[in-house]
Amino acid sequence: MSEKVFKYEKLAQSGKARRGRIHTAHGTIETPVFMPVGTAATVKAIKPEDVKDAGSDIILANTYHLFLRPGHELIERRGGLHKFMNWEGPILTDSGGYQVFSLSHMRKMTEDGVTFRSHIDGSKQHLNAEISTQIQHSLDATITMAFDECTPYPATERQARKSMELSMRWAKRSRDAYKHRDGYAQFGIVQGGVYPELRKESIEKLKELDFEGYAIGGVSVGEPEDKLCGIAEYCTDHMPEDKPRYLMGVGYPSDLINSVSYGVDMFDCVLPTRNARNGSAFVSTGVIRVKNEKYAEDDTPLDENCDCYTCTNYTKAYLRHLFKAGESFGGMLLTIHNIHFYQQLMATLRQAIEDDNFEEVSQELLSRVR
Amino acid sequence: MSEKVFKYEKLAQSGKARRGRIHTAHGTIETPVFMPVGTAATVKAIKPEDVKDAGSDIILANTYHLFLRPGHELIERRGGLHKFMNWEGPILTDSGGYQVFSLSHMRKMTEDGVTFRSHIDGSKQHLNAEISTQIQHSLDATITMAFDECTPYPATERQARKSMELSMRWAKRSRDAYKHRDGYAQFGIVQGGVYPELRKESIEKLKELDFEGYAIGGVSVGEPEDKLCGIAEYCTDHMPEDKPRYLMGVGYPSDLINSVSYGVDMFDCVLPTRNARNGSAFVSTGVIRVKNEKYAEDDTPLDENCDCYTCTNYTKAYLRHLFKAGESFGGMLLTIHNIHFYQQLMATLRQAIEDDNFEEVSQELLSRVR
Numbered sequence: 001m002s003e004k005v006f007k008y009e010k011l012a013q014s015g016k017a018r019r020g021r022i023h024t025a026h027g028t029i030e031t032p033v034f035m036p037v038g039t040a041a042t043v044k045a046i047k048p049e050d051v052k053d054a055g056s057d058i059i060l061a062n063t064y065h066l067f068l069r070p071g072h073e074l075i076e077r078r079g080g081l082h083k084f085m086n087w088e089g090p091i092l093t094d095s096g097g098y099q100v101f102s103l104s105h106m107r108k109m110t111e112d113g114v115t116f117r118s119h120i121d122g123s124k125q126h127l128n129a130e131i132s133t134q135i136q137h138s139l140d141a142t143i144t145m146a147f148d149e150c151t152p153y154p155a156t157e158r159q160a161r162k163s164m165e166l167s168m169r170w171a172k173r174s175r176d177a178y179k180h181r182d183g184y185a186q187f188g189i190v191q192g193g194v195y196p197e198l199r200k201e202s203i204e205k206l207k208e209l210d211f212e213g214y215a216i217g218g219v220s221v222g223e224p225e226d227k228l229c230g231i232a233e234y235c236t237d238h239m240p241e242d243k244p245r246y247l248m249g250v251g252y253p254s255d256l257i258n259s260v261s262y263g264v265d266m267f268d269c270v271l272p273t274r275n276a277r278n279g280s281a282f283v284s285t286g287v288i289r290v291k292n293e294k295y296a297e298d299d300t301p302l303d304e305n306c307d308c309y310t311c312t313n314y315t316k317a318y319l320r321h322l323f324k325a326g327e328s329f330g331g332m333l334l335t336i337h338n339i340h341f342y343q344q345l346m347a348t349l350r351q352a353i354e355d356d357n358f359e360e361v362s363q364e365l366l367s368r369v370r
Numbered sequence: 371m372s373e374k375v376f377k378y379e380k381l382a383q384s385g386k387a388r389r390g391r392i393h394t395a396h397g398t399i400e401t402p403v404f405m406p407v408g409t410a411a412t413v414k415a416i417k418p419e420d421v422k423d424a425g426s427d428i429i430l431a432n433t434y435h436l437f438l439r440p441g442h443e444l445i446e447r448r449g450g451l452h453k454f455m456n457w458e459g460p461i462l463t464d465s466g467g468y469q470v471f472s473l474s475h476m477r478k479m480t481e482d483g484v485t486f487r488s489h490i491d492g493s494k495q496h497l498n499a500e501i502s503t504q505i506q507h508s509l510d511a512t513i514t515m516a517f518d519e520c521t522p523y524p525a526t527e528r529q530a531r532k533s534m535e536l537s538m539r540w541a542k543r544s545r546d547a548y549k550h551r552d553g554y555a556q557f558g559i560v561q562g563g564v565y566p567e568l569r570k571e572s573i574e575k576l577k578e579l580d581f582e583g584y585a586i587g588g589v590s591v592g593e594p595e596d597k598l599c600g601i602a603e604y605c606t607d608h609m610p611e612d613k614p615r616y617l618m619g620v621g622y623p624s625d626l627i628n629s630v631s632y633g634v635d636m637f638d639c640v641l642p643t644r645n646a647r648n649g650s651a652f653v654s655t656g657v658i659r660v661k662n663e664k665y666a667e668d669d670t671p672l673d674e675n676c677d678c679y680t681c682t683n684y685t686k687a688y689l690r691h692l693f694k695a696g697e698s699f700g701g702m703l704l705t706i707h708n709i710h711f712y713q714q715l716m717a718t719l720r721q722a723i724e725d726d727n728f729e730e731v732s733q734e735l736l737s738r739v740r
Contacts (some may be wrong), residue, residue: 041692045702047679069695070690070691078667078688084687296444297448299448318456320440323413324439
């Protein structure tokens, strides 16, 4: 198979959990996969080599941020995002819709799109399906996301339907605006809030547009965990078998394990990187807040079972000192560890699916991790 | 020669410039040497491996900072600073005197030492020759500095004499408090302000104490550059031939080149690391402020002649973006470059001395660098 054809290949299954491989123009992605977030053309605080060495096949970058600064056209003139930020592997860009709703000021929604003021300089900006798709093209995103409205939680069924239907009209316009290239892909985003019938309707509409992959959007927006799981499981049951399934913006290790069990293939989340910079480390027994007084003289690594750079070379006592002293090296070391932890978790899940003992492995993991 | 004997070995000379090697318990140091500053048990923003890969043989750590946080006894219980911070090579610690005078509040000087309030939590603290020497012992410093008062500039000859004589009494007490260990060293610090006779007297007093090395203190405290050069040249002319000579807290590349020409062997300065975090890069043609608008679409590296990690992989356009976006990765990349630049400069000077064409090489360098 040519490396240049974008294709999802299912290698194994255990229950509903899928072990696969996505072939792209920028390399292959082993799934289930976790994508570290590199918002502004950098996975904050670490080198791309550290991201790769932790076992990352693909990263996510934010269209909203790069559109506002330094500008997608500037990045296009640099030869695209891969070259600009020194990351050769696949890159997925979101559509910018979510960030417009969570970060910008003075939003005004119309049928066309959304007008807003930049959170950086207050300048007036406009995003719609065509512009978002063009921005992602300029960035040379391996995987482009359709422009959508993230339905807030809570929302009535009427509100959720209105929002979903708008997103579906935007999905059609995004698909029309997308320029097909070998090894590249565009994913549609399922909306519909917490209403199964709306989700199903959304999936049907997206399937008609024949995207290269499908994402579950509008989750992890404040709904209770059981609702999140319910939506993820319902959606995956109705999504195509032969395309990647991506659960957007999720989440904790336990969310990832549960979602893989429903058949989700792809994840992104700021948790491992953002929490790292705040001094929280994900470990095989839960979460460690390294600033805690009890680690002041603790000469053990964050996680005895971890072979990452941080755990190989530094103690909790040292990491605590760095955070107490406000040294950015602390955030770097925890970021390296947390990404490694997430990628090791995904590797464990992939192996369990190959070995067809996913249920057993996932239950054991869920009894320990957060 | 045993690696465990602390010894300065002169390998070559060109004019007054010396090419040497210092043998220590933690490895050898090629001189003239630049020591990156690792104030709080980290060379800010980068990994120890990056420090080493840039060509650094030895780093400096600050006694004042580590005394206050996390505390030298805590570090001693961790097995010393090398193990704590994952740096196996030699470490030089300052005496804490300079920082007490530049950072702390409510200082009160007596014959014994100095009482002050911590800049971190306002707690009342006391440092003197014995305590400073003990702290550096607890840290397991390869090179311990004698406790001194940094004579301010300007100072009358009378003030400078009084200050120098106090520092010499403290030097004697520091020497008495120092515990000799194979491969370790203690350096005395020459004071005397801008007054040659006082400097000479200081050197004579220190030589009586037979330190393993000698430092020129009280420079780079606001005096004009010609005074700095004058002091450095005068002192080196009177310092022992068979011991390392260390010019404290200096400086710009041009200061280093000039001082090496007088026979100085060792340097430390926060400039390459601090300026990096502020967006200033030292390059073979001077200094680059990467935030400058003119680099927005500049696809060239910081320095075409540099083979550091940063220059190999990133453009000025990308670095400018990182600084404009407030991304700490920008500070990391400039720190890696600036330390590499300083170490390459030192390597060039060492080679020039070996080739006995130091005058020619240094003049060419001085015509370009800052």
